[in-house]
Amino acid sequence: MRKFLVLGAGIAxxxxxxxxxxxxxxxxxxxxxxxxxxxxxxISDATVTKAGAALHDxxxxxxxxxxxxxSASPAQKQTLSAQANAEAVQAIQSHGLSVxxxxxxxRTAQNDPKLKQRLLTAANSGAQ
Numbered sequence: 001m002r003k004f005l006v007l008g009a010g011i012a013x014x015x016x017x018x019x020x021x022x023x024x025x026x027x028x029x030x031x032x033x034x035x036x037x038x039x040x041x042x043i044s045d046a047t048v049t050k051a052g053a054a055l056h057d058x059x060x061x062x063x064x065x066x067x068x069x070x071s072a073s074p075a076q077k078q079t080l081s082a083q084a085n086a087e088a089v090q091a092i093q094s095h096g097l098s099v100x101x102x103x104x105x106x107r108t109a110q111n112d113p114k115l116k117q118r119l120l121t122a123a124n125s126g127a128q
Contacts, residue, residue, distance in 0.1 A: 043105055043108065043115060045118075047097070047101070047105060048105065048115070048118045048119055048122050049122045049125075050095040050096050050097050051095075051097060051101075051102055051105040051106070051119060051122065052118075052119050052120070052121065052122020052123040052124075052125065053095050053122060053123070053125075054091055054092045054094075054095040054097055054102055055102075055106070055119065055122075055123040056123045056124075057088075057091035057092075057094070057095070058088045058091055058092065059123070060091075061084055061087045061088045061091060062084065062088075064084075064087075065080055065081075065083070065084040068080055069081070105119065106119075
């Protein structure tokens with residue numbers, strides 16, 4: 001079950017930054033409560049670099065399968081989803097991370113703007 005969350009978690013994270021980056025640093029969206037939670041432990045630059053590269057690759061996997069999924073039958077969608085998730089897991093592991101480590105960085109970055117920016121910078125470096 002966790003494998004099916006891999007692709008979704010990475011893609012959900014990639015969609016959110018477009019909105020977040022449009023927001024000026026230090027400003028807060030209306031109705032958004034300030035974050036009082038401090039990160040449990042800092043995430044090393046090496047881990048952020050690996051997770052960013054993996055995030056870039058997971059986004060490419062999503063893009064590869066997105067068109068096929070739209071025109072596929074329900075049975076084909078299930079097969080394509082399994083293939084996409086297997087490729088996403090492989091992409092993550094090829095960067096020296098476990099799926100749990102990758103998802104941990106993604107989850108932490110969703111609540112930590114500085115980590116999110118570091119992760120996006122690393123992901124964009126993988127695009128070049």
